[in-house]
Amino acid sequence: MTPTPVNPGDTFDSIAEAFDATRARPWSFVTDWLEGMGPLEGPVVDVGCGNGRHLAVAVQRGMRGIGVDLSVRLLAIARQRVGRDTDLFIGDARDLPIATDAAGAVLAVAVIHHIQEAEGRKDAVSEVRRVLAPGGEAVVSVWALDDPDVALGAHARPMEGGDGADMLVPWRAPGGPTVDRYLRVISPGELADLLVGGGLEVVRSWDAGANHVALVHAP
Numbered sequence: 001m002t003p004t005p006v007n008p009g010d011t012f013d014s015i016a017e018a019f020d021a022t023r024a025r026p027w028s029f030v031t032d033w034l035e036g037m038g039p040l041e042g043p044v045v046d047v048g049c050g051n052g053r054h055l056a057v058a059v060q061r062g063m064r065g066i067g068v069d070l071s072v073r074l075l076a077i078a079r080q081r082v083g084r085d086t087d088l089f090i091g092d093a094r095d096l097p098i099a100t101d102a103a104g105a106v107l108a109v110a111v112i113h114h115i116q117e118a119e120g121r122k123d124a125v126s127e128v129r130r131v132l133a134p135g136g137e138a139v140v141s142v143w144a145l146d147d148p149d150v151a152l153g154a155h156a157r158p159m160e161g162g163d164g165a166d167m168l169v170p171w172r173a174p175g176g177p178t179v180d181r182y183l184r185v186i187s188p189g190e191l192a193d194l195l196v197g198g199g200l201e202v203v204r205s206w207d208a209g210a211n212h213v214a215l216v217h218a219p
């Protein structure tokens with residue numbers, strides 16, 4: 001039996017405040033990339049922007065930013081971080097509310113692994129390619145749950161009815177209910193295949209903490 005798709009927007013809405021409390025600091029692989037970037041023609045589009053911790057860094061550096069996320073409550077938190085002049089849209093990574101070639105750069109950090117259907121993950125990568133202006137760069141990352149130590153530390157368990165790479169990872173907020181997040185196990189090779197299949201060129205890939213990261217380029 002195919003498992004019922006989980007709506008990540010609902011999941012993240014239900015844990016938004018507690019999630020924000022543990023994700024206040026931007027990850028250095030993102031800040032390093034933003035800090036090394038020259039002037040951009042278009043905005044930095046943060047796909048699955050969450051609480052806006054990375055978008056805020058771009059905005060503080062004088063870049064224009066656009067955030068897209070399915071979680072209304074995380075977007076409300078992001079608004080506090082990025083200020084009034086940054087566009088934040090409720091939207092799906094599989095069908096971005098952004099014009100073709102409009103983005104100077106794209107971030108898709110820890111979002112693609114939340115998409116349950118293989119076609120959906122492909123669509124999300126195609127959307128990164130579509131909105132990224134030719135010559136633009138994107139950073140894409142996934143949680144390294146193919147590493148047994150990482151999976152163990154996350155308390156990841158296989159989802160009933162899944163194919164073994166469909167996992168549930170509990171979110172345990174102190175004093176709150178435990179909420180399962182859907183996570184797809186994606187290895188560095190699978191990530192590279194997904195990105196190349198979507199028309200992007202992988203410039204560099206590496207591990208940062210418990211994340212597989214790829215820097216890609218739109219030809």
Ligand SMILES: C[S@@+](CC[C@H](N)C(=O)[O-])C[C@H]1O[C@@H](n2cnc3c(N)ncnc32)[C@H](O)[C@@H]1O
Nearest residue numbers: 008012048049050069070071092093109110114
């Ligand atoms: C683990 S959080 C990462 C947030 C942010 N990128 C960061 O690094 O702090 C995953 C985020 O992706 C969002 N998300 C999951 N699936 C999505 C989808 N299909 N479209 C847009 N956002 C999605 C969730 O609502 C959540 O905010």
